[in-house]
Amino acid sequence: xxxxxxxxxxxxxxxxxxxxxxxxxxxxxxxxxxxxxxxxxxxxxxxxxxxxxxxxxxxxxxxxxxxxxxxxxxxxxxxxxxxxxxxxxxxxxxxxxxxxxxxxxxxxxxxxxxxxxxxxxxxxxxxxxxxxxxxxxxxxxxxxxxxxxxxxxxxxxxxxxxxxxxxxxxxxxxxxxxxxxxxxxxxxxxxxxxxxxxxxxxxxxxxxxxxxxxxxxxxxxxxxxxxxxxxxxxxxxxxxxxxxxxxxxxxxxxxxxxxxxxxxxxxxxxxxxxxxxxxxxxxxxxxxxxxxxxxxxxxx
Amino acid sequence: xxxxxxxxxxxxxxxxxxxxxxxxxxxxxxxxxxxxxxxxxxxxxxxxxxxxxxxxxxxxxxxxxxxxxxxxxxxxxxxxxxxxxxxxxxxxxxxxxxxxxxxxxxxxxxxxxxxxxxxxxxxxxxxxxxxxxxxxxxxxxxxxxxxxxxxxxxxxxxxxxxxxxxxxxxxxxxxxxxxxxxxxxxxxxxxxxxxxxxxxxxxxxxxxxxxxxxxxxxxxxxxxxxxxxxxxxxxxxxxxxxxxxxxxxxxxxxxxxxxxxxxxxxxxxxxxxxxxxxxxxxxxxxxxxxxxxxxxxxxxxxxxxxxxxxxxxxxxxxxxxxxxxxxxxxxxxxxxxxxxxxxxxxxxxxxxxxxxxxxxxxxxxxxxxxxxxxxxxxxxxxxxxxxxxxxxxxxxxxxxxxxxxxxxxxxxxxxxxxxxxxxxxxxxxxxxxxxxxxxxxxxxxxxxxxxxxxxxxxxxxxxxxxxxxxxxxxxxxxxxxxxxxxxxxxxxxxxxxxxxxxxxxxxxxxxx
Numbered sequence: 023x024x025x026x027x028x029x030x031x032x033x034x035x036x037x038x039x040x041x042x043x044x045x046x047x048x049x050x051x052x053x054x055x056x057x058x059x060x061x062x063x064x065x066x067x068x069x070x071x072x073x074x075x076x077x078x079x080x081x082x083x084x085x086x087x088x089x090x091x092x093x094x095x096x097x098x099x100x101x102x103x104x105x106x107x108x109x110x111x112x113x114x115x116x117x118x119x120x121x122x123x124x125x126x127x128x129x130x131x132x133x134x135x136x137x138x139x140x141x142x143x144x145x146x147x148x149x150x151x152x153x154x155x156x157x158x159x160x161x162x163x164x165x166x167x168x169x170x171x172x173x174x175x176x177x178x179x180x181x182x183x184x185x186x187x188x189x190x191x192x193x194x195x196x197x198x199x200x201x202x203x204x205x206x207x208x209x210x211x212x213x214x215x216x217x218x219x220x221x222x223x224x225x226x227x228x229x230x231x232x233x234x235x236x237x238x239x240x241x242x243x244x245x246x247x248x249x250x251x252x253x254x255x256x257x258x259x260x261x262x263x264x265x266x267x268x269x270x271x272x273x274x275x276x277x278x279x280x281x282x283x284x285x286x287x288x289x290x291x292x293x294x295x296x297x298x299x300x301x302x303x304x305x306x307x308x309x310x311x312x313x314x315x316x317x318x319x320x321x322x
Numbered sequence: 323x324x325x326x327x328x329x330x331x332x333x334x335x336x337x338x339x340x341x342x343x344x345x346x347x348x349x350x351x352x353x354x355x356x357x358x359x360x361x362x363x364x365x366x367x368x369x370x371x372x373x374x375x376x377x378x379x380x381x382x383x384x385x386x387x388x389x390x391x392x393x394x395x396x397x398x399x400x401x402x403x404x405x406x407x408x409x410x411x412x413x414x415x416x417x418x419x420x421x422x423x424x425x426x427x428x429x430x431x432x433x434x435x436x437x438x439x440x441x442x443x444x445x446x447x448x449x450x451x452x453x454x455x456x457x458x459x460x461x462x463x464x465x466x467x468x469x470x471x472x473x474x475x476x477x478x479x480x481x482x483x484x485x486x487x488x489x490x491x492x493x494x495x496x497x498x499x500x501x502x503x504x505x506x507x508x509x510x511x512x513x514x515x516x517x518x519x520x521x522x523x524x525x526x527x528x529x530x531x532x533x534x535x536x537x538x539x540x541x542x543x544x545x546x547x548x549x550x551x552x553x554x555x556x557x558x559x560x561x562x563x564x565x566x567x568x569x570x571x572x573x574x575x576x577x578x579x580x581x582x583x584x585x586x587x588x589x590x591x592x593x594x595x596x597x598x599x600x601x602x603x604x605x606x607x608x609x610x611x612x613x614x615x616x617x618x619x620x621x622x623x624x625x626x627x628x629x630x631x632x633x634x635x636x637x638x639x640x641x642x643x644x645x646x647x648x649x650x651x652x653x654x655x656x657x658x659x660x661x662x663x664x665x666x667x668x669x670x671x672x673x674x675x676x677x678x679x680x681x682x683x684x685x686x687x688x689x690x691x692x693x694x695x696x697x698x699x700x701x702x703x704x705x706x707x708x709x710x711x712x713x714x715x716x717x718x719x720x721x722x723x724x725x726x727x728x729x730x731x732x733x734x735x736x737x738x739x740x741x742x743x744x745x746x747x748x749x750x751x752x753x754x755x756x757x758x759x760x761x762x763x764x765x766x767x768x769x770x771x772x773x774x775x776x777x778x779x780x781x782x783x784x785x786x787x788x789x790x791x792x793x794x795x796x797x798x799x800x801x802x803x804x805x806x807x808x809x810x811x812x813x814x815x816x817x818x819x820x821x822x823x824x825x826x827x828x829x830x831x832x833x834x
Contacts (some may be wrong), residue, residue: 032631039627132398140403141648141719144655146682151661157634158661163627232656233624234648234680238399238500242624242649278628279635283619284591286628 028155033275039163041271042170046229047243048250048263049173050222055251056259057194058214060109061120065247066240067130068219072097072226074134077235080145086231093227094220101219105212113211127240134237142235162231169228173221177260180217190214249294255304262306269305270294388492389485389745391416391732392518394508394533396525399500400621400647403675404525407725408547409495410715412522415732416493417714424481425733427760429741440464447792448698450679455698455705458790476706477761486736487745494518498525502532509533513540519745520735522728524548526646527594531820534559538818543747545735547727549669549694551597552775552802553821555810560754560774562731562767563724564694566601568778568800569669571609573692574602574642576782576795577667578611582639585611586664588629588653589644591618597822598644598669604829614638624649626656633662640665651677658685667691676720678789686785690794694778695726695764698791707763730762734769755813765798772811775802 050069054062062068075093080086104126112119149161181187192200193210201207226240233239253270254262273293278286301308393412396405418424442461449458485491494516498505505523512518513536521537524530524546537544537558544559552565574585587602589595595618603613615636617629630653633641641664645653654677665688671677673693678686697708697720707729711721737760739745742753755771765779782795808826810817823829 036627043625147659160659234651236648282617
């Protein structure tokens with residue numbers, strides 16, 4: 023009986039860690055796939071780039087938090103160039119964008135292998151650990167959970183409190199109309215893609231200490247990222263991503279703890295399958311529907 | 323100038339070779355037959371024009387016609403960290419053969435010469451040297467005395483010719499891309515189009531099992547250089563890496579004595595991890611151990627929070643980690659960050675993926691691994707090998723166990739081909755079955771003829787809190803004995819299967 027409180031706390035911590043992992047893997051893709059509807063298969067490589075920039079600048083002497091911010095701006099700048107040179111030719115052609123971003127991912131992965139070799143020494147995980155009962159906790163994962171909360175807040179402010187956010191939402195809903203109302207849609211596209219890429223770089227940098235710094239490290243994030251974004255749905259991409267990462271983690275954690283990592287992974291996939299089957303437009307659409315119904319139900 | 327398969331035959335061929343040639347001819351389509359015919363007639367025309375080519379005699383092919391070594395490893399993808407090392411090892415070995423060098427060795431059976439000598443109290447400790455091996459300490463003054471093994475300063479000697487049998491050796495090394503389907507395509511291409519004389523390939527057991535049926539279909543001479551779970555009894559395959567009897571059993575025995583009997587196994591979820599874990603489970607009762615929990619992790623998993631909590635909930639005495647690939651390497655820094663401080667043992671980490679160099683200390687603190695090779699081995703012959711390697715590849719991060727295996731395996735092939743006097747694959751296979759031993763950087767390696775597996779010089783390496791490596795036990799020659807136990811004799815009976823420990827009632831006898 024004395025064991026049950028530490029176990030409950032450990033499960034809560036695991037849930038938080040798994041949800042943050044899913045959310046961080048997905049955060050750049052939320053913008054690029056969720057808002058812009060570009061199936062960005064180079065998402066993992068953008069995260070890889072963020073991890074490399076953070077690792078290189080950190081080894082060069084920058085403190086880790088600054089290295090993370092540098093990665094955001096570096097990958098955002100790279101994203102802007104990518105949008106201007108290649109991606110903008112593929113708006114409205116989803117399959118074309120899929121193939122071209124896949125090509126970009128191959129070039130980036132192999133390029134990293136050629137320039138930096140198969141491995142790079144990792145960053146030591148910041149923060150120590152503490153234990154309660156038989157379980158111990160990594161301080162850095164707690165920091166990551168906090169970072170996710172801050173990211174959510176930042177995204178919410180950007181997309182509901184700034185002119186750019188308003189213009190971006192207008193552009194993504196109806197580019198023609200937005201343009202006729204004087205929104206510089208071309209610049210909005212570049213900015214949005216660049217912002218999404220920067221976020222991928224940022225999350226790659228944040229996850230870098232927990233990962234192996236290798237040219238193809240990005241691929242481990244691609245499947246979780248797509249699952250999280252698709253399960254979340256497009257109605258409210260940020261809310262959807264939070265909902266789906268927490269829900270998927272809530273399925274994966276207890277099953278993984280009871281039966282092992284393999285069962286945990288299977289449970290996550292099965293849960294994703296069920297959610298997409300029951301809610302074809304994702305969690306956010308369901309949430310929106312619920313809120314609308316409540317509003318109509320005369321609460322006000 | 324090309325010759326047909328028949329023209330390549332030497333006077334030592336036997337009926338098996340003829341049967342083989344017929345099999346090959348019948349398994350290929352009519353198109354190939356036509357090509358063979360054209361080649362034959364071409365060769366006949368050449369024979370008429372140049373009287374020194376006399377069919378039926380042992381004829382060295384022209385210098386322009388190279389000996390082809392096919393080599394597939396993963397130069398990109400999840401497994402590139404190991405594949406690039408192995409490819410460089412193959413390049414180094416081929417370069418040395420072409421420059422007229424060979425590793426010492428011959429059909430003299432196993433073992434080296436021992437002599438009485440003095441030794442230090444403790445083994446030397448090796449630190450992370452930058453492209454060089456660095457002693458941290460030499461283990462103290464010479465105090466003990468006993469049997470020691472004569473150590474040659476260098477084992478690379480002149481072969482008396484440049485190349486192999488008067489021909490240049492060519493390495494054809496495509497990229498397997500960490501993708502089993504591509505491995506199969508490349509294997510077909512190397513065998514059917516490039517017609518390689520020897521195939522050296524394979525990192526994971528999944529890759530090996532994907533291509534082995536193709537190898538057997540074409541009776542291709544195939545060398546698998548990885549350490550693996552053991553049990554492959556295949557007439558065409560020679561396994562030069564260490565196997566469970568040589569790695570798992572010594573380390574499990576040591577760990578149980580030193581840390582206790584309760585073992586938690588966390589393994590990669592594919593045939594290598596599953597079978598090695600099965601071996602550990604089968605063997606642990608013999609040395610008083612008990613596997614309290616087994617967890618198999620898919621290769622794509624990279625977040626180990628839950629696995630770490632499970633280990634803590636089970637409270638083992640030590641953890642046996644059989645994790646493979648760059649994703650799974652994440653376990654070590656994550657476990658260290660979460661304060662998981664159990665001693666660990668492994669057969670794959672450190673010696674292959676140099677986790678002790680890649681991750682910041684103390685992620686690999688108290689990691690124990692029985693290896694047949696690790697870059698830090700402090701012998702003179704290994705230091706010479708390490709020096710040669712970094713002269714050719716100054717930017718490489720590490721020389722792993724499998725890289726060394728590939729290196730000596732290609733030299734071993736050259737040794738066998740010289741003994742055979744030909745590159746005819748059936749003859750070379752027989753030469754490889756003649757009790758060959760070779761002086762590899764690790765020490766003497768003996769290719770046991772009846773099972774096509776190698777005895778190895780095994781060292782129990784461990785990393786301390788600063789990731790310095792020391793060797794706590796050494797076994798100069800551990801035999802691969804299990805396939806002999808189950809009655810495999812490939813010299814007498816051809817086989818093409820992989821045995822698993824469940825087939826041997828020996829282990830069930832000891833299970834609780």
